[in-house]
Amino acid sequence: MPTFRILSLVIALVAAASAGGASAIGEHKLEIVASNYPLAYFAERLAGPWATVILPAPADVDPAYWRPDAKAVGAMQKADLILLNGADYEKWRAHVALPRLKTVDTSAGFRDRFIRIENAVVHSHGPAGQHSHEGIAYTTWLDFDQAAQQAEAVAKALIAKRPELKTAVLDALRSLQADLSGLDGEIKRIAAVKPNLPLMASHPVYQYLARRYGLNLKSVHWEPGEMPPEKEWTELDKTLAGHPAKTMLWEARPAAAIADKLGAKGVASAVFDPCANRPEAGDFLVIMKQNVENLRTSFQR
Amino acid sequence: MRHDFYLAWRYLRHHRTRTLILVLCLSLIAALPLGLHRVLDAGEYWMTRRAEATPLLVGARGSAVDLTLGALYFSEAGVPSIRMQEADRIAATGWADPLPIYARYRVQGQPLIGVTLDYFDFRGLVPAQGELPAILGDCVLGADVAERLGLGPGDTLASSSGNAFDLAGTYPLKLHVTGVLAKAHSPDDHAVFVDLQTAWIIEGLGHGHAETQAAPTQPDSPFGAATVRRADAGLLTYTEITPENLGSFHFHGDPATYPISAVIALPHDARSATLLRGRYLDDKSATEMIRPLDVTRGLLENIFRVGALFDGILLLVVAIAFLLVALVFALSLRLRQREIETIYLLGCARLAVMRLLFAEILLIALLAGAVCAAVLYTAAPHASDLARHFILS
Numbered sequence: 001m002p003t004f005r006i007l008s009l010v011i012a013l014v015a016a017a018s019a020g021g022a023s024a025i026g027e028h029k030l031e032i033v034a035s036n037y038p039l040a041y042f043a044e045r046l047a048g049p050w051a052t053v054i055l056p057a058p059a060d061v062d063p064a065y066w067r068p069d070a071k072a073v074g075a076m077q078k079a080d081l082i083l084l085n086g087a088d089y090e091k092w093r094a095h096v097a098l099p100r101l102k103t104v105d106t107s108a109g110f111r112d113r114f115i116r117i118e119n120a121v122v123h124s125h126g127p128a129g130q131h132s133h134e135g136i137a138y139t140t141w142l143d144f145d146q147a148a149q150q151a152e153a154v155a156k157a158l159i160a161k162r163p164e165l166k167t168a169v170l171d172a173l174r175s176l177q178a179d180l181s182g183l184d185g186e187i188k189r190i191a192a193v194k195p196n197l198p199l200m201a202s203h204p205v206y207q208y209l210a211r212r213y214g215l216n217l218k219s220v221h222w223e224p225g226e227m228p229p230e231k232e233w234t235e236l237d238k239t240l241a242g243h244p245a246k247t248m249l250w251e252a253r254p255a256a257a258i259a260d261k262l263g264a265k266g267v268a269s270a271v272f273d274p275c276a277n278r279p280e281a282g283d284f285l286v287i288m289k290q291n292v293e294n295l296r297t298s299f300q301r
Numbered sequence: 302m303r304h305d306f307y308l309a310w311r312y313l314r315h316h317r318t319r320t321l322i323l324v325l326c327l328s329l330i331a332a333l334p335l336g337l338h339r340v341l342d343a344g345e346y347w348m349t350r351r352a353e354a355t356p357l358l359v360g361a362r363g364s365a366v367d368l369t370l371g372a373l374y375f376s377e378a379g380v381p382s383i384r385m386q387e388a389d390r391i392a393a394t395g396w397a398d399p400l401p402i403y404a405r406y407r408v409q410g411q412p413l414i415g416v417t418l419d420y421f422d423f424r425g426l427v428p429a430q431g432e433l434p435a436i437l438g439d440c441v442l443g444a445d446v447a448e449r450l451g452l453g454p455g456d457t458l459a460s461s462s463g464n465a466f467d468l469a470g471t472y473p474l475k476l477h478v479t480g481v482l483a484k485a486h487s488p489d490d491h492a493v494f495v496d497l498q499t500a501w502i503i504e505g506l507g508h509g510h511a512e513t514q515a516a517p518t519q520p521d522s523p524f525g526a527a528t529v530r531r532a533d534a535g536l537l538t539y540t541e542i543t544p545e546n547l548g549s550f551h552f553h554g555d556p557a558t559y560p561i562s563a564v565i566a567l568p569h570d571a572r573s574a575t576l577l578r579g580r581y582l583d584d585k586s587a588t589e590m591i592r593p594l595d596v597t598r599g600l601l602e603n604i605f606r607v608g609a610l611f612d613g614i615l616l617l618v619v620a621i622a623f624l625l626v627a628l629v630f631a632l633s634l635r636l637r638q639r640e641i642e643t644i645y646l647l648g649c650a651r652l653a654v655m656r657l658l659f660a661e662i663l664l665i666a667l668l669a670g671a672v673c674a675a676v677l678y679t680a681a682p683h684a685s686d687l688a689r690h691f692i693l694s
Binding site: 067069070073074077094095096097098099100101102 | 479
């Protein structure tokens with residue numbers, strides 16, 4: 001009986017100590033700011049309950065064209081970790097003062113493999129104003145191997161901040177990388193069925209996707225909600241004559257009138273959402289799985 | 302005995318001018334060396350404290366003293382610049398965190414220091430008013446600068462051009478004060494801090510300018526090239542960064558080649574520090590790594606050598622002063638011969654006269670001691686400032 005009592009006491013003490021430890025970590029939650037949703041998702045998966053992940057760009061704005069004001073910069077300065085996509089994604093970076101030691105450029109590991117875009121077209125995104133994609137292609141995470149490297153960079157930064165979480169973060173990283181690797185393998189298999197299948201894209205944001213999976217992709221500069229002018233349809237006809245694509249990839253579902261007009265030309269619309277901002281429903285993995293399914297349908301067409 | 306002091310006090314009060322001069326002379330003779338030592342001690346404390354807090358410093362190969370004084374104490378002499386890639390090189394080793402510093406410019410006589418925000422965390426600098434710089438063109442003031450210039454959050458001040466004969470035209474930039482740092486009792490109190498990128502804008506490496514055609518034309522073909530016509534950069538370069546023109550500010554060239562004065566390296570542990578120092582052993586390298594504490598100790602040794610010389614001279618001056626005081630007393634006794642005779646005639650012993658004189662000397666010494674203590678007490682809070690002014694700056 002005394003042995004049982006001692007054992008109970010020891011178990012109770014251990015339980016109390018672990019509860020205390022957990023609450024101690026909970027009290028000092030890491031505050032992480034991510035410049036886009038893929039990074040926020042990676043951080044949420046890797047840091048779990050030990051961090052609060054903030055995506056400062058408003059929900060209705062593409063984070064690539066968002067510019068933080070002084071208040072947003074002040075909030076970023078107070079964070080424990082600032083995750084940047086790099087590859088010229090954060091064009092505001094040169095205009096603000098951020099702590100260098102808290103900032104992590106998650107794509108720095110494959111900087112030598114960035115895709116440079118020359119002679120890009122200037123175009124508008126409705127009220128967001130005009131912009132050009134000239135410079136470096138920035139949707140790095142659409143190459144899921146690169147996404148896995150970015151996730152690893154996030155994990156390293158987390159471990160450097162909280163070495164005591166190393167095991168948990170590495171476990172979560174393995175799980176996340178397995179998911180990304182699954183997506184990577186799936187698209188490779190889809191693309192391998194019909195190599196060089198001509199595809200169109202509504203926006204020049206799929207450069208890394210095309211390179212990684214060998215997609216034969218040409219881009220226009222169309223917005224899902226804006227009917228392109230007639231001369232752009234004429235240019236599309238000319239492009240289709242030499243590049244007979246049967247699918248156009250869109251960042252979001254296009255307006256019915258655009259989809260119908262495309263359909264009349266024998267081009268179906270398929271959504272491949274880069275998921276740069278937090279989705280209304282689901283998460284990064286759900287959206288990417290849906291993208292893969294949409295791509296599979298396109299290749300079966 | 303009580304009567305001796307009463308008589309002595311009455312005598313000193315009667316000859317108050319002579320007493321005052323004697324007290325002042327003696328108190329100052331005592332206060333001078335003690336005060337000097339206090340200033341030297343304060344100088345040693347501040348120099349050592351700042352150097353101890355700065356483990357390693359990387360800068361242009363040359364004078365280690367100049368590098369330390371320039372990067373740690375923001376001395377006016379300045380140091381030759383190195384490139385930003387030096388900070389990247391340190392970060393790439395994974396052994397230390399780099400803190401680049403650019404201390405080339407001055408604004409209204411105060412050092413203008415370009416840093417990354419990590420510097421404030423490293424030195425424990427927090428804003429007492431307002432916020433730290435957030436956007437290009439923002440600055441934060443050290444406590445003493447804010448007091449001296451009478452500026453606070455919301456005010457502006459213009460950076461001074463680096464060189465009056467600069468034909469490339471580095472225009473003064475209107476800096477927006479976003480905050481005032483809490484008093485740190487260090488050279489940081491005398492500095493104006495900007496983000497490193499703002500310092501490079503002042504340098505002329507980045508700028509913002511108006512475009513002749515604000516709205517670029519849509520190309521005829523969706524696959525055509527962008528046609529954006531920009532104004533000649535020399536025509537209208539902004540001298541103030543506002544939310545409206547912020548987007549037009551850009552840098553030219555590779556930021557890794559941009560100038561900085563030094564890099565403070567914060568090694569993760571002793572092994573990392575040793576490995577990192579090993580990287581800078583090559584004498585042919587354009588940069589060197591120093592331990593500011595070693596440099597500061599060497600500098601302090603020189604200062605204390607000079608201090609010891611001062612001590613010797615002061616000792617001699619004190620001895621001469623005391624001889625002069627003794628002479629004053631001896632002459633005073635001669636002048637008081639008739640007074641002493643009267644004391645004898647009144648029936649006092651010779652010892653009584655001696656006691657009276659002793660009481661006078663003791664009262665003068667006590668008064669001088671009190672004045673000396675008051676002077677030292679009044680000057681004590683300024684010892685640090687004097688040390689920083691005469692030793693650190």
